[in-house]
Amino acid sequence: MATSVEPRLAPGTVIAGKWNQNRYRIERLLGEGANGRVYLVERERVLYAFKVGADAVDLQSEVNVLKSLAQRQRGEEAFLVDVDDYKGTDGREHPFYVMRYVRGSSLSDYLNREGADWFPLVGFHLLNKLAGLHGSGWVFGDLKLENVLVGDYGRAQLVDYGGVSEIGKSVRQFTEIYDRGYWSAGSRSADPQYDLFSYAVLCVQLFEGKRLAELTRTLLPQNRVPEELMKLIQGNPALKPFAGWLRKALQGSHTDSREAAAAWQRLAHRPGKRRRTRTPRWMRRLLLGSALLFAASMIWLIRTGL
Amino acid sequence: MRQILLITDGCSNVGVSPVVAAAHAQSEGITVNVVGVLDQEEAVDYGAPEIHEIARAGGGLSRMVAMRELARTVQMMTRKTVMHTIQSAVHKELQQVFGATSLEELSPDKRGEVVRVIDELGETSPLEVALLIDTSASMKPKMKAVEEAIHDLMLSLQARQGKSRISVFRFPGSRHGAECAQVLEWTDSAAGLPSLFAKITMQGTTPTGPALMHVIDFYRQDKYGRDNREETDGMRSGNVG
Numbered sequence: 177m178a179t180s181v182e183p184r185l186a187p188g189t190v191i192a193g194k195w196n197q198n199r200y201r202i203e204r205l206l207g208e209g210a211n212g213r214v215y216l217v218e219r220e221r222v223l224y225a226f227k228v229g230a231d232a233v234d235l236q237s238e239v240n241v242l243k244s245l246a247q248r249q250r251g252e253e254a255f256l257v258d259v260d261d262y263k264g265t266d267g268r269e270h271p272f273y274v275m276r277y278v279r280g281s282s283l284s285d286y287l288n289r290e291g292a293d294w295f296p297l298v299g300f301h302l303l304n305k306l307a308g309l310h311g312s313g314w315v316f317g318d319l320k321l322e323n324v325l326v327g328d329y330g331r332a333q334l335v336d337y338g339g340v341s342e343i344g345k346s347v348r349q350f351t352e353i354y355d356r357g358y359w360s361a362g363s364r365s366a367d368p369q370y371d372l373f374s375y376a377v378l379c380v381q382l383f384e385g386k387r388l389a390e391l392t393r394t395l396l397p398q399n400r401v402p403e404e405l406m407k408l409i410q411g412n413p414a415l416k417p418f419a420g421w422l423r424k425a426l427q428g429s430h431t432d433s434r435e436a437a438a439a440w441q442r443l444a445h446r447p448g449k450r451r452r453t454r455t456p457r458w459m460r461r462l463l464l465g466s467a468l469l470f471a472a473s474m475i476w477l478i479r480t481g482l
Numbered sequence: 483m484r485q486i487l488l489i490t491d492g493c494s495n496v497g498v499s500p501v502v503a504a505a506h507a508q509s510e511g512i513t514v515n516v517v518g519v520l521d522q523e524e525a526v527d528y529g530a531p532e533i534h535e536i537a538r539a540g541g542g543l544s545r546m547v548a549m550r551e552l553a554r555t556v557q558m559m560t561r562k563t564v565m566h567t568i569q570s571a572v573h574k575e576l577q578q579v580f581g582a583t584s585l586e587e588l589s590p591d592k593r594g595e596v597v598r599v600i601d602e603l604g605e606t607s608p609l610e611v612a613l614l615i616d617t618s619a620s621m622k623p624k625m626k627a628v629e630e631a632i633h634d635l636m637l638s639l640q641a642r643q644g645k646s647r648i649s650v651f652r653f654p655g656s657r658h659g660a661e662c663a664q665v666l667e668w669t670d671s672a673a674g675l676p677s678l679f680a681k682i683t684m685q686g687t688t689p690t691g692p693a694l695m696h697v698i699d700f701y702r703q704d705k706y707g708r709d710n711r712e713e714t715d716g717m718r719s720g721n722v723g
Contacts, residue, residue, distance in 0.1 A: 195589060232585045233569060236597035243594070259590045269586045345605050346641035352554060357637045364641035397630045 183266065185215060185228070191272070193260030200226055200274070210318075210349055211235060211338045216277065223277045224257055228270055234338070235271045237348075241314070241340045242273070248312040278333045280325030283382060292414055294330045296444030299379070299418075302332040303437035306371045310433045314340050315366035317347045319374035320354050321381055341366035353377060353392055361402050362428055369428040372436060376425035377405065383415055384408040402426035418443055483567050483609045484512040486697055487556065488536065489628055490616035491519045492529045494690030496654075497661065500532065503694035504540030512701055513567060514540020514694070515559045519624050520548050536690075549627040553634040560611060560635060568603045572596060606644040610668070611635070612697050615679075617652040622684045629678055636672035646670060650678060651700075653693035654685060661689040662696035 185191070189202045200217040207214045212229040229235025242256040258274040280286075287295055302324060309316055316323075318339025325333045339349035347355075347364045354374040356362040361373060380388050387408050395404060402423075409415045409422050421440055430436035486507055494500045504514040518533040530546050537544030542563055547555045569585075576582050576596065585593055613635075615621075615628055632650060639646035647670040655663035665678050 232593070233565065233597055233600055236585075236590075236593050237601055239590070240594050240598055240601070261586060261590075271586065345643060346638065357634070364638050366641075397633070 183264070184213070191217070191226075191262045193258065193262060193272075194269070196258055196260050198258055198260065198274075200224070202226070207322075209336045209338055211238065214336075217274070219274075225275045225277045226272060227275070228272045232271045235273065238337050238340075239273050241337055242275075245309075245312060245314065245337075245340075278325055278327065278335065280327040280331075280333060283321055283324050283326055283332070283378075286326040286330070287382070290330075295382075295414060296418075296440070298326055298330040298332050299375075300437060300441045300444060301330060302334075303375065303433065303440055305332060305334050306368075306375065307433040307437050309334075309340070310343070310368040310371070313343050315343055315347065315368065316371050316374075317341045317366065318349045318351055318354075319371055319378060320351045321378060324378075343367060350374075353381070353388065356428075359400050359402055359405065359426075360398075361426060368433045369425075369430065372425040372430050372433060373428065376409075376422045379415055379418070379422060380405055380408050383412045417446070483564060483607055484701055485542070485560065485563055485609070485611045486512055486514045486540070486614055486694065487560065487611055488514065488516045488614045488616075488690070488694070489519060489552075489556075489631070490516070490529065490533070490688070490690060491521070491621055491624065492616070492618070492688055493532050494688050496687045496689035496692065498691035498695060500690040500694055501535045501539045503691045503698070504536045507694065507698050508539060508541040510698060510702065512540075512698060513542045513563050515542035515563055516540075516544040517552065517555055517559065518544070518546040519552060519621070519627070520546055549624055552624075552627045553631040556631045556635050557638045561638070564607070564609060565600065565604050568600050568607065572600055572603075605642060608645040609639065609642070610646075610701075611639070611648045612701065613648060613650045614662075614693055614697055615650065615652045615665075616688060616690070617679060617682055617684050618654065618688045619684050619686055625679045625684075629675075632678070633672055633675050636669075636675060640670070640672055649700075651693065651697055652679070652682065653696075654687055654689055661692035664700070 184205065185202045187202055187204055191200045191202065192198075198219060200219050203216040203218055203223070205213060206216050206225060211231065211234045212227050215226045215228070217224050217226040227235070239256070239259050246256055255276040256273065257276060260273075261269045261271050264270050281289070283298065286298070306316060306319070316334055316339060318336065323334060323336045325335050327333060339347065341348045343366050345366050347366050347370060350364065352358045354377045355364070356370055356373040357364045362369070391404055391408075405426060406419070406423060409419050415422065418440070421436070421443055424430050425436070507514050514537060516533045516537045518529050533546065534544045543559050545555050545559065573584070576585070576588075580588060580592065582588055585596060588596065613632060617625070632648070636648060639648065647668045648666070649664065649668045650666035651662055651664050653662040655661055666676070669675075
């Protein structure tokens with residue numbers, strides 16, 4: 177049962193679908209997931225994300241999930257565009273599917289570029305995405321930094337649906353450090369709390385990545401408990417305001433993910449000593465500038481008026 | 483669905499060839515997966531050819547991994563094997579129903595239907611995994627990682643909707659020259675998995691083949707017992723030693 181690792185598709189290669197006859201031109205490799213590779217492709221001047229699977233069953237499972245999501249979440253844009261096979265240069269058939277291309281950067285790149293002030297909002301968007309999935313009867317499963325893209329104004333997107341599992345079944349795919357079972361904090365059954373747990377770890381990974389890696393290296397399995405994650409949260413100024421929320425996520429005591437998202441948002445809006453709201457220098461300068469201008473124009477008015 | 487998962491770090495050196503034993507297992511519908519645990523930082527995998535051969539004969543997968551990869555590998559292999567077992571069964575049906583020899587011959591729509599069935603069966607079919615652990619002397623520093631992997635596997639199996647259980651065997655069995663001994667009876671719960679290998683004296687020989695035969699025999703008798711008594715928990719204590 178060897179899993180075929182097909183050769184990488186070179187930029188410029190044209191792929192023709194066997195069933196639907198669509199033609200795609202490979203632009204570049206976007207990423208490599210657990211179940212295959214994702215390329216940026218072009219068809220009739222529109223860019224798409226194109227996923228080639230190593231295994232027909234795994235890929236088809238993902239397609240099934242995406243289709244069922246599209247049916248249940250009619251509000252969302254249909255992101256599954258095409259499902260087909262192509263014949264590779266190795267003479268074998270490779271299954272692929274095509275999705276809407278989501279432009280965005282990784283969460284850490286985004287916060288580095290735009291500032292950590294965006295974190296609460298991005299988090300809220302992400303929680304809403306998860307709540308949407310949960311509402312349709314699914315759990316994302318493999319939530320981790322690599323599977324989140326952030327677009328303009330902190331709009332977070334989930335990518336790679338390989339781990340998406342029906343509520344009540346087992347989580348299909350997960351990553352150890354984000355896994356509730358790994359931290360002795362519960363089962364690997366798909367429930368909304370599973371995603372919220374991973375979300376809490378994702379927050380820790382974002383701000384305390386080094387310490388988290390250190391923990392996973394040094395802790396004995398029996399000592400891998402959420403309390404260790406809480407220590408990192410308490411010690412980080414960006415996470416501390418959310419400590420209560422994160423604790424509930426790690427304990428699985430958020431009963432409803434919509435409510436959890438709303439609670440997160442309330443924390444994000446909470447005014448107070450958390451932020452020393454210093455007026456940015458450019459704003460102070462602008463204010464000074466306009467005051468001077470005002471004074472000058474008043475003087476001018478008074479003089480000419482007289 | 484029945485699997486044997488062999489965790490070892492070297493070459494067998496006593497008794498019947500483990501490749502022959504694995505082929506026996508395969509013929510009885512038991513899939514044999516093999517994980518070779520590498521020494522820390524050391525990439526000498528002199529056992530690798532045999533490990534791959536055993537898995538090939540047993541219709542399963544084989545991997546050489548470092549200790550910290552062990553839990554993840556065991557979990558992933560078990561899952562893959564479940565899916566593969568179901569796929570092979572479904573492929574036979576495919577031929578009869580659609581006249582197709584592979585999934586790729588079906589149109590994407592039909593394929594979607596078939597995979598839905600595969601996924602459903604993968605989640606709900608009963609599963610038994612007998613873990614066969616090499617406890618020869620060189621495995622000693624790796625036993626913590628093995629215990630963790632067993633615990634982790636149980637955690638994943640518990641989340642399945644289908645009935646899943648594991649049993650653990652070690653080889654060699656004891657000082658008295660037994661090839662194999664059961665250290666954990668069939669269980670479906672990770673809660674309180676005992677520290678399996680704490681009291682065990684680790685020693686020399688590696689009778690991989692005879693140990694495999696022993697586990698196949700255990701499966702066979704287990705099945706026989708259940709067929710006769712029609713009990714759901716047709717297990718036997720299986721203490722050999």
